[in-house]
Amino acid sequence: MASLMIESLTKRFGSSIAVDGLDLKVREGELVALLGPSGCGKTTTLRMVAGFLPPTSGRVLFDTEDVTRLPAHKRATGMVFQSYALFPHMTAAQNVGFGLEMRGLGGAERQTKVEEALRLVRLSHLGGRLPRELSGGQQQRVALARALVINPKLFLLDEPLSNLDAKLRAEVRVEIRALQQRLGLTTLLVTHDREEALTMADRLVVMEGGRVRQIGSPRELYDAPQDAFVADFVGRCNILSGRRENETGFRTESGLVLPVDTAPNERDNANAFALRPERIAIQPGANGDLNGAVEAVTYLGSQTEYHVRIGREVFVVIQQTPGADEPLAALKPQDQVSLAWDRKAPRLVPQTSL
Amino acid sequence: MTLAEGMRGKGGASAKAASPGTALLVLPACLLVLGLLIGPMLLMFRISLNQFSPTQLMIEAFSFGNYARAAADPYYQEIILTTLGMALLCTALTLVIAFPAAYWLGRLQSRWKSLVVIATLFPLLVGNVVRSAGWMALFTREGLINTALLKAHLIGEPLTLMYTPKAVVFGIIAVVLPYMILTIASVIESIPRDLEDAAANLGASGFSQFWRVILPLSAPGVAAGSILVFVLCMNTYATAVLLGGPRFKMMAPAIFDQFVRGNNWPMGATLAFMLLAVTMSFTIFGSIAFARRYRAR
Amino acid sequence: MLAAGAPSARAASGQVVVGTWGGDYGQLLGDLIDKPLLAPKGFEVLQDVANADPRKTKLLAERQSRRGSMDVACLSDSDHYIVAATNVFEPVDAAKVSRLDKVFPELRTETAIPHIYSAQVILYNENLVKTPPTSFADLWDPKWRGRVGLADILYPANTFAAALAGGGSASNFDPAEKMLMELRSLDAKIYPSNEALAAGLKSEEVWLTTMWLARGFMWKKAGIPLAHVVPKEGAVAIVFEASVPRNARNKDGGFAYLDAMLDAKAQIAFADKMGYVPTVSDAALPEDLAKQVSLSEADRARLLKPDYKYQTERSQRTLDFWNKQFKG
Numbered sequence: 001m002a003s004l005m006i007e008s009l010t011k012r013f014g015s016s017i018a019v020d021g022l023d024l025k026v027r028e029g030e031l032v033a034l035l036g037p038s039g040c041g042k043t044t045t046l047r048m049v050a051g052f053l054p055p056t057s058g059r060v061l062f063d064t065e066d067v068t069r070l071p072a073h074k075r076a077t078g079m080v081f082q083s084y085a086l087f088p089h090m091t092a093a094q095n096v097g098f099g100l101e102m103r104g105l106g107g108a109e110r111q112t113k114v115e116e117a118l119r120l121v122r123l124s125h126l127g128g129r130l131p132r133e134l135s136g137g138q139q140q141r142v143a144l145a146r147a148l149v150i151n152p153k154l155f156l157l158d159e160p161l162s163n164l165d166a167k168l169r170a171e172v173r174v175e176i177r178a179l180q181q182r183l184g185l186t187t188l189l190v191t192h193d194r195e196e197a198l199t200m201a202d203r204l205v206v207m208e209g210g211r212v213r214q215i216g217s218p219r220e221l222y223d224a225p226q227d228a229f230v231a232d233f234v235g236r237c238n239i240l241s242g243r244r245e246n247e248t249g250f251r252t253e254s255g256l257v258l259p260v261d262t263a264p265n266e267r268d269n270a271n272a273f274a275l276r277p278e279r280i281a282i283q284p285g286a287n288g289d290l291n292g293a294v295e296a297v298t299y300l301g302s303q304t305e306y307h308v309r310i311g312r313e314v315f316v317v318i319q320q321t322p323g324a325d326e327p328l329a330a331l332k333p334q335d336q337v338s339l340a341w342d343r344k345a346p347r348l349v350p351q352t353s354l
Numbered sequence: 355m356t357l358a359e360g361m362r363g364k365g366g367a368s369a370k371a372a373s374p375g376t377a378l379l380v381l382p383a384c385l386l387v388l389g390l391l392i393g394p395m396l397l398m399f400r401i402s403l404n405q406f407s408p409t410q411l412m413i414e415a416f417s418f419g420n421y422a423r424a425a426a427d428p429y430y431q432e433i434i435l436t437t438l439g440m441a442l443l444c445t446a447l448t449l450v451i452a453f454p455a456a457y458w459l460g461r462l463q464s465r466w467k468s469l470v471v472i473a474t475l476f477p478l479l480v481g482n483v484v485r486s487a488g489w490m491a492l493f494t495r496e497g498l499i500n501t502a503l504l505k506a507h508l509i510g511e512p513l514t515l516m517y518t519p520k521a522v523v524f525g526i527i528a529v530v531l532p533y534m535i536l537t538i539a540s541v542i543e544s545i546p547r548d549l550e551d552a553a554a555n556l557g558a559s560g561f562s563q564f565w566r567v568i569l570p571l572s573a574p575g576v577a578a579g580s581i582l583v584f585v586l587c588m589n590t591y592a593t594a595v596l597l598g599g600p601r602f603k604m605m606a607p608a609i610f611d612q613f614v615r616g617n618n619w620p621m622g623a624t625l626a627f628m629l630l631a632v633t634m635s636f637t638i639f640g641s642i643a644f645a646r647r648y649r650a651r
Numbered sequence: 652m653l654a655a656g657a658p659s660a661r662a663a664s665g666q667v668v669v670g671t672w673g674g675d676y677g678q679l680l681g682d683l684i685d686k687p688l689l690a691p692k693g694f695e696v697l698q699d700v701a702n703a704d705p706r707k708t709k710l711l712a713e714r715q716s717r718r719g720s721m722d723v724a725c726l727s728d729s730d731h732y733i734v735a736a737t738n739v740f741e742p743v744d745a746a747k748v749s750r751l752d753k754v755f756p757e758l759r760t761e762t763a764i765p766h767i768y769s770a771q772v773i774l775y776n777e778n779l780v781k782t783p784p785t786s787f788a789d790l791w792d793p794k795w796r797g798r799v800g801l802a803d804i805l806y807p808a809n810t811f812a813a814a815l816a817g818g819g820s821a822s823n824f825d826p827a828e829k830m831l832m833e834l835r836s837l838d839a840k841i842y843p844s845n846e847a848l849a850a851g852l853k854s855e856e857v858w859l860t861t862m863w864l865a866r867g868f869m870w871k872k873a874g875i876p877l878a879h880v881v882p883k884e885g886a887v888a889i890v891f892e893a894s895v896p897r898n899a900r901n902k903d904g905g906f907a908y909l910d911a912m913l914d915a916k917a918q919i920a921f922a923d924k925m926g927y928v929p930t931v932s933d934a935a936l937p938e939d940l941a942k943q944v945s946l947s948e949a950d951r952a953r954l955l956k957p958d959y960k961y962q963t964e965r966s967q968r969t970l971d972f973w974n975k976q977f978k979g
């Protein structure tokens with residue numbers, strides 16, 4: 001395994017710029033996720049790391065080796081494609097063995113490694129099947145085995161879970177993460193699914209418009225987003241425009257003053273108030289500092305989501321679903337409620353024009 | 355089922371069964387084939403069993419004598435071999451020339467793509483005869499090639515280009531190339547690009563990507579294109595006559611000779627069926643061999 | 652093939668469908684016969700243009716039909732014989748074709764009128780051939796190795812010439828086979844069409860050929876330096892004829908057309924334009940034209956008529972030999 005270093009990587013397509021001066025280091029054994037909306041440059045970045053696309057400028061290094069000009073087939077990365085890209089005319093075992101064959105590994109040794117790799121993804125019994133005879137999940141595991149069996153310097157995952165159904169996705173997520181940690185794989189994961197990124201990555205890179213918005217651990221990004229875009233992209237968030245009123249308050253554009261401890265938010269250009277929905281407490285009855293009316297109650301199983309209007313602002317509140325006999329359980333639209341939160345919970349961040 | 359569907363296909367085979375009403379949609383095509391192909395062919399077969407008479411055109415008979423005579427005639431044996439050899443050679447050359455172009459076309463992502471496709475089809479808009487006439491202008495002793503070479507003092511005597519098998523090979527390839535290119539290009543188009551990237555990612559060089567992934571996956575296109583082109587080559591008429599000259603013999607002109615110059619319909623029909631039989635057996639044999647090599651998908 | 656055959660397109664009375672060659676011949680028919688002679692009589696002429704072979708095939712194929720697609724069929728004398736043998740054509744007599752009495756008797760047949768005729772001669776390049784051949788047999792002189800060109804489509808005439816050169820006759824083509832094989836070993840060149848042969852003569856690829864005098868006349872007019880000799884063995888006549896099929900829809904129109912084809916003025920115009928000689932006694936050619944396209948009295952005496960019966964019965968052998976041995 002190697003570390004990955006990306007230095008001022010830039011890719012232009014004609015007059016449009018897909019990746020704009022990206023710097024990133026992925027340490028050996030680390031899983032870094034590139035997260036962003038489609039068109040943010042995350043896939044282009046991954047394709048440049050794999051060698052499928054030549055960068056316009058900048059460098060890509062595996063450890064200290066500059067691979068920027070190295071063709072894809074000499075880079076020894078193991079990639080799992082969104083489509084899995086299994087060779088439809090080869091059996092699962094032949095797919096897994098392809099990379100070994102290209103490395104000139106013959107006969108018995110190849111066989112052994114293929115069997116090992118298939119065992120690793122629990123597909124030993126299906127090696128003789130063609131891809132189309134396998135389920136989506138099985139195909140995905142063949143793709144994993146195929147990428148890993150060549151002992152890659154770098155493990156590249158391009159939206160690896162997006163073609164799986166929700167239940168399977170959660171399982172495979174855990175499985176891949178466990179495998180990655182057990183084998184110590186230096187991994188670059190591209191995804192637009194924040195949940196996937198948060199649960200799998202050691203560090204996240206939030207990208208937008210070809211640039212990095214923020215790099216950090218999932219917790220850092222979730223709790224301390226640097227701007228409204230990151231706040232919104234890594235999780236649900238109440239984001240209200242306005243300005244700092246004083247050390248304990250933020251005035252929204254509609255004039256509502258919200259409690260916040262501004263000390264940790266010493267940013268001059270902070271013009272947005274960001275608060276995660278689960279950090280808001282809700283009480284029946286209009287007897288608090290911030291009173292409003294319920295607009296909607298959405299039952300989500302273990303959690304319940306409330307939309308509460310205070311003046312012209314609507315807050316999203318997510319709470320553990322109350323027991324049937326608790327007072328909250330009876331809340332319905334038009335009911336009066338009061339909201340409250342820890343002053344340290346909100347962040348004041350720059351609003352990003354999107 | 356296209357390859358792309360195959361990739362996605364959990365339920366590729368579960369295509370909705372056509373309702374009885376939709377079956378009617380194939381009726382006009384079926385009637386046309388039945389009326390204009392099967393019918394005349396049966397008639398022709400009947401004629402091939404008749405006996406030729408120079409004065410009465412033919413005498414009703416029921417004998418395979420014409421077949422026996424044609425098959426035993428070294429002249430026709432040679433024509434069949436020439437025809438077969440030409441068809442195989444032209445198909446192979448066409449395949450080699452067409453594949454790179456087809457790959458390029460199949461992978462082309464440009465708003466001009468439809469224009470390129472039309473440009474590929476363009477030669478088909480020009481009839482065989484007109485096209486061959488153009489080639490004649492190029493190939494004759496006073497043609498463009500000889501004039502240019504003579505003017506450049508590269509040759510002292512005009513080269514014999516017309517009425518050579520080489521001229522026919524060039525001519526045929528020019529005619530059939532678009533069929534091969536478009537057939538293969540449409541299959542290449544359906545091979546996901548990801549597969550080439552995946553192969554490269556696993557260490558396959560450009561050649562290995564082609565040999566191990568693109569070629570086997572384009573096999574259906576190669577097979578379809580080759581069969582189409584082979585059949586066209588086997589039935590070459592105008593190109594063989596106009597560029598090959600009177601001494602060059604292929605089956606279609608020989609059949610024409612019997613029907614029209616000799617007025618010998620029974621022999622013409624016999625030769626036509628022999629051509630059909632050879633073409634069909636090679637096509638079927640080739641398809642089976644091909645399917646074995648690249649597993650039927 | 653069904654160029655003009657659609658029944659609904661035909662008026663009941665005035666339309667005449669003429670199966671003819673295209674090119675100059677069809678054009679001249681239109682200019683000299685259809686428009687000036689037939690149109691005033693209320694006939695509308697439709698040309699069904701094709702080469703002789705498809706026309707022959709069509710006539711043979713249609714002979715069982717009650718109504719055919721042609722009212723007039725133009726064919727060479729040899730082709731006419733083959734088709735007429737299957738009883739396809741109406742007899743021609745003076746009652747139906749009034750000008751028949753002007754036709755040279757030796758050119759008359761039961762079921763056709765002779766429209767124009769010419770003779771098979773030797774053409775040679777007068778610049779390159781210093782001592783012209785005097786007979787077909789002279790073409791076999793080794794000094795002309797590689798310089799004799801033949802048109803593939805004229806294989807029956809070429810075979811006839813070879814037979815005469817080898818001592819055969821209109822009724823004996825046997826010597827032709829040996830002679831043709833000799834010519835083959837003398838590198839005779841074969842051209843797929845008359846036009847290709849003309850190009851070969853023009854480019855001096857070949858210097859000698861055997862051809863209808865009329866075509867030689869045309870080629871000379873086109874600037875190819877050619878002269879002709881009437882071979883000692885005799886000049887084979889070629890007659891272009893016209894007939895009315897038994898199943899013609901407009902027989903009256905057909906015979907009117909045949910009559911017009913014998914018109915003296917039209918015949919002279921054909922001679923002037925195409926080099927074929929009139930078939931009627933009252934069409935005198937201007938002197939210098941006559942010199943170029945007509946045979947002298949002495950040569951006319953050597954005019955040979957094919958033995959159609961023999962030729963037809965041998966046709967398959969002639970074609971097979973030409974294809975399999977000579978060209979093979």
